[in-house]
Amino acid sequence: DIDLDDRVVDLVEEGYDLAIRITKLADSTLIARRLAPFRLLLCASPALVAKYGSPKHPRDLQTLPCVVDTNGRYRYNWPFRDPDGSQFSVPVESQFEANSPFAVRAAAMASIGFALIPDFIAQPAIESGQLVSLLEEYLDDGRGIFAVFPDRRHLPARVRVLVDFLAQW
Secondary structure (H helix, E strand, C coil): CCCCCCCCCCHHHHCCCCEEEEECCCCCCCEEEEEEEECEEEEECHHHHHHHCCCCCHHHHHHCCEEEECCCCCCCEEEEECCCCCEEEEECCEEEEECCHHHHHHHHHCCCCEEEEEHHHHHHHHHCCCCEEECHHHCCCCEEEEEEECCCCCCCHHHHHHHHHHHHC
């Protein structure tokens, strides 16, 4: 039984055996197995960059139109890191909001605003020239795709097999 939803479910309370989380994993009582790394990329269409210019620093985004993925923990305070490694956030104003990174990518490609998009979703549009990646030196790379489950001792065999398959795949 597969439930495709972008919200963060409470595995124990809602009776789920397993969730796939695409995030920077927070401390938790849950067991997590990293399946793959990923990064958020700051993207915009070439037309939007031609209209507003390329931001020189993440703080420039405070005055630029942005597209917000409402599934992200960061929502209107986008996470960045200085070259020295210190973390900071930049408050942004949204021109468009969606709870899907695919919708956010489509809005960015339509020149609605600058957007933070997972690399594996943005990459095809970057390779085709529909999006450009910006300010990569300020982006944190500590994110991953994780299989998350409540308890290793009572993990059903079918879940263990699925997690092993996903990790290999």
